[in-house]
Amino acid sequence: MGLVVQKYGGTSVGSIDRIKAVADRVVRARDGGNRIVVVVSAMAGETNRLFKLASELSQSPNARETDVLVATGEQVSAALLAIRLQSMGHPTVSFLAFQMNLTTDSNHGRARIKSVQCDRVMRSLDDGKIVVVAGYQGVNPDGDITTLGRGASDLTAVALAAALKADACEIYTDVDGVYTADPNVCPKAKKLGRISYDEMLEMAGLGAKVLQTRSVELARRYNVPLVVRSSFSEVEGTWVGQEDQSMEDVLVSGVTLDQNQSKITVAGVEDRPGLAAKIFSPIADAGIVVDMIIQNASADGRTDMTFTIGREDL
Known part of the structure; x- marks a missing residue:
């Protein structure tokens, strides 16, 4: 029996129907003989909505209170997915960062992970439960809620996969893999079957939005096998891992653009x-x-x- 960490982005859990589809995919993975930990982002647009609410009340919202506010988006997604899985007859439990002791520094808005305690997660998996985790959030040594930076649910998933020594970390998004260029800009871009950590790190750092840079760094450090897949299809995705001999034959893996x-x-x-x-x-x-x-x-x-x-x- 393998242990797989799955992460679903905001578009993947952007509506009740999409949450139902995610639950179906999780159940298929569970029925395939795997123990499953699911990390979820906030529903699409929710984090921006919460930031906007704060900005309407203050030109410079307090960073600590802003983290308390925006971390609720992932809490909602985690609870909704757990409720759906339970209704389908699958024992499920959801966890927030403080319940797993996902400890960070105190740099609100872009906190860095210090440690992850997976005891409760492992006990739940051993009890036959599916575990759903709220991404993006942590807790500092004072017990205050922190957030890891925009797009950092990927980072939560990789950190959990590293701590649990998972067999794979599957990143589900609205694209079906890593392409040689942004297919929305370059229609002739080709999907890569495999890419090295270093190449993915370069592409992420230079504007490719498929994976967050810090999550790739962490995956490389702990040798976590990553695969980027679409939550809307069954198409095989792109694996991110150690460089092999065949990769050395490629001079250019991709072209990126960062307009931000x-x-x-x-x-x-x-x-x-x-x-x-x-x-x-x-x-x-x-x-x-x-x-x-x-x-x-x-x-x-x-x-x-x-x-x-x-x-x-x-």
Whole structure:
């Protein structure tokens, strides 16, 4: 009997009918002889709706309270899926982050996972239950709710798969795999049957939205087998794993585009050693990822420094 972690994104659980379809797929996997842990995102559009509510009350909503608010989206999805599975005659239990001790740091809005305690999950699996977990959320050492960053239900799934030593982590989304380019932009893009962690990490970091960058990093670190599949079809997806000999024959795996970048220029700064560290260290401490950095040639002892970050971090 294998242990499989399945993750379903917002579009996959975006309506009652789609939640029913997810439940059917989970049951088929269970009937195939597997122990199943399911990680769910909030229903499509729900997280944006919750952020909008907060912004209507404050121009700068408190980060702690915002996490308390937006984490409810995944709680709703987890409970609804568990209710559906129970109604189909399958023992099921749902867990939130604090119930599994999925511990993070205190960086609200983009917290990093410190540890996952899977004792309750394993006991439930040993009792023959399907386990449904709310993705995206954690709890800090003070017991406060945190969130892991947009799209981070993937990260929850990979962290659970690593902690449980799962046989596979299946990421279900609205596309049926990883393509050589965005098929919405390039109709002739081809689906890849297999891609290495490093290649997927490059593509995710450069704009491919199929997998979240941090989830790929974690999968590579703990050698978690990943497969990206569509929740709307039975088509075989794309496996993400260690590089093999056949992969070395491919010079270019894919082309990506990221339209969600903001450019910042710090003008007229002193051109002296240590200045870059003074600029970028606080940004790093805030958990913001800087992509490209350009420093112009110095003129009269001063220079311009330009860098890019994700638009949501602007």
